[in-house]
Amino acid sequence: MNKIPFNKPFIIGKELYNIAQAVFSGHLSGDGQFTKKCHEWIEKKYGANKVLLTHSCTGALEMAAILCNIQPGDEVIMPSYTFVSTANAFVLHGAVPVWCDIREDTKNIDESKIESLITKKTKVIVPVHYASVACEMDVIMDIAQRHNLLVIEDAAQAVNASYKGRYLGTIGHLGCYSFHETKNIISGEGGALVINDQNFERRAEIIREKGTNRSQFFRGQVDKYSWVDIGSSYLPSEVVAAFLYAQLEEGDKINTKRLGIWRNYYNGLKLLEDLGKLKLPFIPLECEHNAHMFYIVLKSEKNRNKLMDYLVEHGVKAVFHYIPLHSSPMGQKIQPNTFNLFVTNKVSGCLLRLPIFYELNGYEQGKIIELIYDFFKVAIKKTDPL
Numbered sequence: 001m002n003k004i005p006f007n008k009p010f011i012i013g014k015e016l017y018n019i020a021q022a023v024f025s026g027h028l029s030g031d032g033q034f035t036k037k038c039h040e041w042i043e044k045k046y047g048a049n050k051v052l053l054t055h056s057c058t059g060a061l062e063m064a065a066i067l068c069n070i071q072p073g074d075e076v077i078m079p080s081y082t083f084v085s086t087a088n089a090f091v092l093h094g095a096v097p098v099w100c101d102i103r104e105d106t107k108n109i110d111e112s113k114i115e116s117l118i119t120k121k122t123k124v125i126v127p128v129h130y131a132s133v134a135c136e137m138d139v140i141m142d143i144a145q146r147h148n149l150l151v152i153e154d155a156a157q158a159v160n161a162s163y164k165g166r167y168l169g170t171i172g173h174l175g176c177y178s179f180h181e182t183k184n185i186i187s188g189e190g191g192a193l194v195i196n197d198q199n200f201e202r203r204a205e206i207i208r209e210k211g212t213n214r215s216q217f218f219r220g221q222v223d224k225y226s227w228v229d230i231g232s233s234y235l236p237s238e239v240v241a242a243f244l245y246a247q248l249e250e251g252d253k254i255n256t257k258r259l260g261i262w263r264n265y266y267n268g269l270k271l272l273e274d275l276g277k278l279k280l281p282f283i284p285l286e287c288e289h290n291a292h293m294f295y296i297v298l299k300s301e302k303n304r305n306k307l308m309d310y311l312v313e314h315g316v317k318a319v320f321h322y323i324p325l326h327s328s329p330m331g332q333k334i335q336p337n338t339f340n341l342f343v344t345n346k347v348s349g350c351l352l353r354l355p356i357f358y359e360l361n362g363y364e365q366g367k368i369i370e371l372i373y374d375f376f377k378v379a380i381k382k383t384d385p386l
């Protein structure tokens, strides 16, 4: 059997046609017709107030940190179980990440532990929607309101996923999306900042355009443009936006396909959960996820590593996930003493992600499930072919 990778970038529709259009239009830098189409599409489809494409979710998080006016010593509450950019964007401006433990069921920030971490220096809470399953946003927004804090959603994995009928990324003051090739809707590298609090709109445009009021100039609102604030270059080129627009248009098709793959894993592995061999993901009723990830949680780190090795030996690339940021070299330098991250440490050691990508076929998936049964020496129940 051919090897099964963990992820595989794909094209689904008009990507290459759009890129040709962008080339022939004579406008290849940022904010051309395809960038505008992407903005409008995301705003309309997800009910977002205003959206700006960025070159990455990392870029969107960095813009968010500038918009929050992060100053040295400000504290930002976030999970340690996340990607580096969640923390790094704020640390760049001298903020101190304050690690909050996660929930064992969803692996999201444990909203019941946030309030005890708030101090006079706290400025922002960053919920990360792990695997596109929503954090408890009602509780988090309520805490933020009572303590006068800002909420930045790291919705990198959560494009086209929702919480109580609202799309993720549109609930906090700002939201950050990723279109990296490892996500669901892709453009190689790519991201977007979702601006839900209108007060941030004008400054966001300036920060994204190297600290200039170029966007206002192009709209004819000022008669020349100049350097008015700090900023950087966060725009993607039209080549990237052209690719992305084709993917956005097929976003629901991507979701449906991935959810099918996700359900096959869930149903296929349910017996092993019932036998107590592993744990499957939990999706709260109010959350519609986008099947960004399929993970299983093993009983111990040793058990997890053995299964991972077994799968890799048999040509299936299964991978663990975040090394908690508090235990990374940089995390240790910032805050050597961290306690009470019990669930974070446990999940990080025991979680294993299985291959999931648009073109994963039923035959390949059947093989993966069979290998996991073999590993546990449990006879697989032959049902209908996937």
Ligand SMILES: *Cc1c(COP(=O)(O)O)cnc(C)c1O
Pocket (backbone or CB within 6 Å): 055, 056, 057, 058, 059, 082, 083, 085, 086, 128, 154, 156, 157, 177, 178, 179, 180, 189, 190, 191
């Ligand atoms: C992928 C990811 C990012 C970074 O996205 P880029 O677009 O690669 O910068 C940030 N946070 C989380 C939770 C992610 O999964």
